[in-house]
Each structure stands twice: as structure tokens, then as C-alpha cells.
Amino acid sequence: MTQQDTRRDGSKDSEATQVMRPVSGPRDAVDPPTTALPVIPPPADQAPPTWLERNRPLLDRWLAPVLAVLALAMLPAAIVTTDLDALDGWGLVKVLGAPAWLALLFAIGACLCELYAKRPRIPMLGAATGVLILCSTGLPSVVEPAARFGTAWTITGFVDAIATSNGVPPTGLDARFSWPAFFAQWAWFREAAGAHELDVVLRWFPPAVVTVWAIGIYALARSMLGGSRAPWVAAWLFVGLNWIEQDYFSPQATGICLLLTVLTFALGPLATRRTDPSGAPGWPPPHLGAKRLPLWHRWIVSAGTPPNLPTLPPRQLLLVYFCAALCILAVIPEHQLTPFAILGQLALLAIVGRYRGRGLVLVGVLGVLLFILIAARPIWMNQITLFIGDGNASAALESGVGDRLAGDTGQIVGKYSRILMAGLSYALGVFGAFVYWRRRRDLVPIGLAVVPMAFAAQGYGGEGFLRIVLFGLPILTILGTDLLRFLVRWRSGLKPVLAVAMVGLYVALIFIRGGNESYQLVYPRDAAMYRSVVATTPPGQNIMPLSDPGPFAIEGLTIFGRGGGIEGCGRIASAKDPVACIAQINPDVIVNFRSIEKQGVHLYLQQPGWSLNLAKTLVAQGRYTMWFQDPTDPFDYVLRKTGAPVIDGAAQGRPG
């Protein structure tokens, strides 16, 4: 069709508006001017918009940021109003001030406001999630003066041991040195940064690593659930259900990051289905109305159908293969359990044809075998039961769960709450799997969550049974989110109920995670005291704490003995006859912290002041002298064997 210039004749003004119209005669008067639906006038008696409706754009824009800033503003007040000296068996939940709870409420409010906004903003949701993590998982890092959890401090001792021995892991000290990648990695970071200690890293590691995990959950949920809101809910649900406390400065924390990366690759860019190109699983029915094929027939057809190809270009696919293989190979020397979780889940996905690149399983299996048989040879030669267990799953369950149900009332309630929370995770996952199956006819995800349960029979340590929940938790929370989404779509009135449930979940999280805070709390003065002991003790002496908590063995791991090895005297705090145990172990130096005193009182039901009384007894016997006692905290003390040599710490410098 040609067009004509509609500028008025004689007008040479090039700036004049030019309207182009078809060259045709006048429009037929019979034709309707438009086929659009007629505008329906609003009914005259319509109620005026409410205040909320009128101000919805403003609220959507500003409410979430304001609440997030308010949550952050509450944190300094939370530090001031939390009385850490009043910690008892109920843990952190009892001593937190009102500002800490307000910070949590504001953070949850920021998340929910942005979630319910008409157009949720991804940067705002990300920022609100970060604030939520800081106000829940990261609350101990905020209100406590140093990193909590004695094991985290012990791991800095491992890092120190590798750093001071020029990257060579010591042998014969601890089985964890057979998987030294995490320690070597941080020793390298420490040396490269010119730092002598990792105290600050330790303190802020939990919220930082949980943030990375939440990003992984978000990416995984985007692949599995789709949508713009559900992946964020999955991340929040994961953070809320993550009571397992494996996010301290530890190899398994990094291992979970790598596990989530590999799973995200497998279920995201590498994902495939055994379907025909139209998306129908199996063969289509031979004719309309034909009887459906029997189930076994459909299974055989499905197994025989090659998986379809991912849509990525080949070079991107190769890059993803490379990164996934790198993550698998990196986690093998890092942690003893995580590679098995990854490979179990990848093997399941490979069997059902859910991702391209099944060779990754082979690379991982051979890598694990190679590392265990060659690099970890001393471990399987001397401690083969670490790998094969004792074949008694009920004993593993008993040691992992049953034996931990000890302590005063607060401790017992906290530990039963952990079991309830684990049950809630699995219940959400199972019901969510049903919803997921109805929507996508797919039961593989629940299999992914169940595969790590095989670790239940593994005899490594007492925490194996607790850790395996963490390996399945990402998938369980994503399935649980599918259930919550179904509920909200079914009954939109459930939104406020779920918002209240979120508040309840996070309060429970702070209660459970902070339940042991009375004896996981560490003060900077504890670490300084231990470092002074290391600086003044001649190499070769035995330095022994009265129990696990506190910053013990953070330096000088390879040059001091730790005593022990006496039946029934593993922890002096829980021994029946502490004086006799000390006489048998005969340490040169005894170290005690306030956290050890609190552990004895709240977990082992000792009389308050038991550790001081023990020190007085040992001093009265003349076997030990009180070398140091903190003037502000009498439970922080160091006993030295009478007559044992002490060297000048200033002259010696750093040990090792």
C-alpha cells in the first residue's frame, strides 16, 4: 500500500507534523470505528478506594526498604540490651533484648512486604534476605563479642598448623587432617593477607556462608519451581529450617556451597527429561480415546527414550561441565561426607535421565576412590571403621540423637525442638513432593532428599545423623515451598497465617540455634588467655582443657600434647572423679574458660562453681599452682604443674 504526505500544500516547514495515512477513500460509514471492547463505565455505587489501595504504589516502593533499614538500626541496640552473663540452659532466647526481636520482626516484615508487592524487585528481595539472615542466623555474630562454638576455633588451630608448617598437614594428630583442603585454603588466604589470626573471619563466617547457601537455594528453586516469588520463599524457608549449625568455619560449610553449585548445574542448565520434543513423556496414545498403556510399559518406554538435549550452546555446556567437575573434584579433599552426598544425588539423576553429562558421576567416583586409596591411605589403614562403620545403625542413631538428650530443662526442650524441626522439614518435604508430583508427575526430587539418609549407618562421629538432614534440606525446603504455594493459591486467606508462621519459625530458629549459647559463647579474653599460654609454655608439654568449649588449640597444635586417652576421662567436666582423671592424665597445664563451667552446670548438671572448686582442690593438693586467673572472670584460669618451667612469652614469639 502506498502512502501520501498530509502536509498542507505550500507548507515547506520541515518541522511540521507529518501524518501518514493510507491512500483510500473515506471510511465506510457503516463500518464500526473499532473492534475493541466497549469501555464499561464504573458502577455509580462503587465504594471509593481504601487508603491501602490508594497508597499501594507508595507502600510497595518504600515500606520494604524502610523496614530493612529499621531492622539494621535495631542491631546496635540489640548488642547493648543483650545480657550475655545471664545465659543459662535456655540459651540466647532468654537474654535477647527487645531490640533484637524487633530487628527480626522488621526483617521479616521487609521480606514479606516486598514479596506481596505488585512487582517484587529482585535487588530489594536480595537485600531483605541479607538483612533477614543477619537478624536470625547472624544474630550471635552481632550480639556476641567473638565467634561462638569451640570447634570453629579448633579449626583455626588446624589452619595455623598448616600455615606454620609451610603447607604440609601434620600426621597422626587428627583424622580431619586427611581432608586438608579447607585448612590449606585458609592457611593460604591467611598468609597471602599477612594476617596472624582469623578471629574476625570466624565471627562473621556463619551469616556469610548462609547467604551463599541462600543464593544456591534461590538458583535451585528457580529451576525447580519457576516463578518470581517462590524461589525467595524457598531461600527463607531454608534459612528458617537450618537449625543444624554446620555453617560455622568448617569444611562442611564450604562443601554445602559446592554441593548446591553442582545440583544447580544439574537441575538447571544441564537438565533434561526423557520426553519427546513435544514434552509428552513416553509414547503418545495410538489414537484418541485409547486406553492408557500399563505402568510397566510406560516405564520401559521412558527408560528407552533418550534424554532430550539442553538448549545451551555447546561452548556454554562445556563450560558448565568444567565448572561442575571442578566443584566435585574440589570437594573431595575438603570433606569426607559431602562428596558422597553429591555423587548419590547425581547418580540418582543420571539413572532417571535428568541431566546431560553423566560422566560427571564417573569422574567423581574415581576421584573419591583415588583420594581415599592414595592420599588418605593412613586413615583407612589405621581407622577402617571410619569408612565401613560398625554396622549398627541403631547405635549410630543412639549416639547421634539419643545420647545428646541430656542437660537441664532448657537443654532438653531445645534438643527435642531440634528433632521436631527435623520432622517438620521432612513433613514439609513429603507433602511438597506430593504437590510437586501432582503438578509435574515427578517423584525424583524427594529421592534427592532421601539419598543422603544412607549416611545414617555411617559411623563417623556422633553428629553424622544430624548432618545428613542438612544434605537433604535444600530439596526438602524447595518441595515445602511448592506446598506453601499450593496452599496460598488454594486459599489466599492463608497469607497472613503463613506470615505469622514465618515469625514463629524464625523465633524457633533463634531458640534452637542459640540453645547451647551458654557454653558456646567465647570472649576475646578467652582467646588472648590461651595465646598467652601457648607463648609461655615450652614445646612438648601437655595442655589440657577441662572440656570441649572455648578457644582451645587455636595455636601450637603440633608442638603441644593434649593429654587424654584415659577411659572415662575424655571430658573432665563430665567425669565421675575429675581429680582422679587429672591425676591419671597428668597434664602440665590445665586451661578453663567460663564456657566450660557453664557446660558442666547446664549440660552435665554439675554444681555451679565446680570448675573453681576443682582448681582449689588441685592447688590445695600442691600438684598445681594458679598461674593466671582473669580478674574480671574467675572461671578463666590457667593451672600449671608445680615446678613446671615457664618461658618468656615476649622472647619466644609465635609458636611453630
Next chain:
Amino acid sequence: MTIDPGFDKWVWLGFLGLLVVFGVRAWVVETSRGRLTRTPGRVRALTGLSVCMVAVVCGLLWVQGGKQVVSSVVNRTDPITGLPLDKPVQPVVAPPAAPAAPADKPAAPAPGAR
């Protein structure tokens, strides 16, 4: 069976070679996708090479400790001593010493001795 730690480097090199072959095969497979075509000959050759490398690495692993571990796991025995793990080892008790022979009668004092 004694494990020679000096032989470990060949296992590491074998695994490295396996990774290289897998990488090359992945490159060839992904960059030469075709519709309704037979698997290219070079892909089949690389698949065969991959299988060979897997067999080599598995064989090396079997020699360098795999056999010992499998035997220990199957029989639940200690890898070094070969003693069963489930049964406590009875401490070796020295056999009771044979009763001492009766002392000889004291020799008769030499004549002239007091």
C-alpha cells in the same frame, strides 16, 4: 600384599589422563551434534579410549590399595594385621613358666673349708 608408595604417581597420572580424555570427548561430542546421524567415528574412538583409561585407572587403584580395602570391608578385618575387627583380640599371654627344677643338693664342702 605390600603397597609401593612410589607407584602412586602413576595412579595420579592415569587419573589426569582420564580427565583429559573425558574433556576431549566432551568437546568433540558437544561441538559435533547432528540430527539423525550416526555417532561420528572419532566420538566412538574417544569413547573406546575413555573406557580403556577407566580400566587402567581402576586397575591401578586395585593394585595400590583397592584390593586390600575390599578385602578388609568384605571380611571386616584390619587392613594391616588381617585380624577381625568385630572380635576383640585376646591379649597374648606368655605361657606359664615350667616349674623350676629342684635345686641340686648343695655340694659337699670342700675338704678343709669352714
